[in-house]
Amino acid sequence: MAEQKKTITFIIERQDSPTSAPYTQEFEIPYRPALNVVASLMEIQKNPVTKDGKKVAPVTWECNCLEKVCGACMMVINGKARQACCALIDELEQPIRLAPARTFPVIRDLLIDRSVMFESLKRVQAWVEVDGTWEVKDAPIQNPYTATTAYEISHCMTCGCCLEACPNVGPQSDFIGASPSVQAYLFNLHPLGKFDKEKRLNALMGKGGITGCGNSQNCVEVCPKNIKLTTYLAQLNRDVNKQALKNIFNK
Amino acid sequence: MINVSFYLRRLHSLCGLLLLGGVLVEHLLTNASAMGGPEVFNQGLAMMEMIPPPVFLGIEICLYAVPILFHGIYGIFIALDAKNNPGAYGYSRNWKFALQRYTAWYLVAFLIWHVGYLRIYLKGIMGEHISYALVQSVISNPIVFVLYALGMFAAIFHFCNGITTFCMTWGIAKGPRAQCVVDKIAMGLCALMCLLTLAFMFSYIA
Structure with a gap:
């Protein structure tokens, strides 16, 4: 087996600037057991020479924690959006194709600008307005079962896999995507955050809100943190519909 | 804060499932009666013709034409939002x-042809009487037969898959198990309706 895997071939989609045309380059690096895509990119960075011997600018990408917690190294690996740090070479089909997540603006090579997700989080008010510190006995009560759900959703690292995989997110549509929508639900579950539930639901009813969801359910398939996104989207649909009735009949 | 697109989307969903679903089921049942022979089918049509023409036209406009135009035209914008x-x-x-x-795109073309030819041209302009013999003569052309069968399959799939997504969009089926069950029931219904369609279509030309 080791004999066959002496080298690893990468076909990388590159782009020199946000506006220039993309092109691909092929790289070959020596095989090492337990190698992942980030470590391979570091290998290429050390010696940025293409397969046919041309010296090129090193491939640009983003990474940080290297343990599937920060979300920074999300890219399209062999056609699917995922974290590069936990994409093990031994489990990937070769040649390994890397491409930037084009749902987002590309800055350079595999580096993308994900600030649109931050803007969406601001739109749905993904924070708790009133906060403070309490002695345990005075603190607002948190239902432990609700806390379990909140903990699961709080794993979201805004990596953008769900947005990249979603057919309804992209330049052609204004849908904010699963991750920011479901974050609104997280803060609706919070004992203090729930006071602003109405604001968040109304934001989700607005342009680019939850109605943009077309139930392709790719988000839940690709979420690296296994957040039950479609379940919470369905719950949000319920909540938003109730809010719509309130908006119609209570005012 | 009126959130027009939110209400339009929900209206699109309701209108598709309830009104257009009703139209589809009505077509299936009426045509299924053709399996009982020309008399049964023509009797069914005669029953419908007992409704006074102005009332019948009103029903056609309110329950057929307006919902189809709204669902179809707004649906085109929804379809354009997606990069499949x-x-x-x-x-x-x-x-x-x-x-x-994909079925939606086919249905846009199919329905323009189907409604345009049968309802507007033959019945509306030529004053032709819709009967067993007329339907038989239309679908006895093999190309028309295939295009009609595809049109029915497209409409049936679009409706049945629409039941599943309706249950998601309205927060009825929330968890993965519930959604999976709804999906299986809907696809079962889809298969049954497609078989029924094949049965009555072949009965016309048999």
Whole structure:
């Protein structure tokens, strides 16, 4: 087996600037057991020479924690959006194709600008307005079962896999995507955050809100943190519909 | 804060499932009666013709034409919001998402032809009487037969998959198990309705 895997071939989609045309380059690096895509990119960075011997600018990408917690190294690996740090070479089909997540603006090579997700989080008010510190006995009560759900959703690292995989997110549509929508639900579950539930639901009813969801359910398939996104989207649909009735009949 | 697109989307969903679903089921049942022979089918049509023409036209406009035009035209904008990607993400739900849109495009063309020729041209302009013999003569052309069968399959899939997505969009089926059950029931219904369609279509030309 080791004999066959002496080298690893990468076909990388590159782009020199946000506006220039993309092109691909092929790289070959020596095989090492337990190698992942980030470590391979570091290998290429050390010696940025293409397969046919041309010296090129090193491939640009983003990474940080290297343990599937920060979300920074999300890219399209062999056609699917995922974290590069936990994409093990031994489990990937070769040649390994890397491409930037084009749902987002590309800055350079595999580096993308994900600030649109931050803007969406601001739109749905993904924070708790009133906060403070309490002695345990005075603190607002948190239902432990609700806390379990909140903990699961709080794993979201805004990596953008769900947005990249979603057919309804992209330049052609204004849908904010699963991750920011479901974050609104997280803060609706919070004992203090729930006071602003109405604001968040109304934001989700607005342009680019939850109605943009077309139930392709790719988000839940690709979420690296296994957040039950479609379940919470369905719950949000319920909540938003109730809010719509309130908006119609209570005012 | 009126959120027009939110209400339009929900109206699109309701109108598709309840009104257009009703139209589809009505077509299926009326045509299924043709399996009982020309007399049964023509009797059914005669029953419908007992409704006074102005009332019947009102029903056609309110329950057929307006919902179809709204669902179809707004649906085109929804379909344009999507960049179908079942090639990269070949999950069953994503395929159904894409098929929902592919069938929609076919149905736009099919319904313009179907309504335009049968209802507007033959019945409306030529004053032709819709009967067993007329339907038989239309679909006895093999190309028309295939295009009609595809049109029915497209409409049936679009409706049945629409039941599943309706249950998601309205928060009825929330968890993965519930959604999976709804999906299986809807696809079972889809298969049954397609078989029924084949049965009555072949009965016309047999």
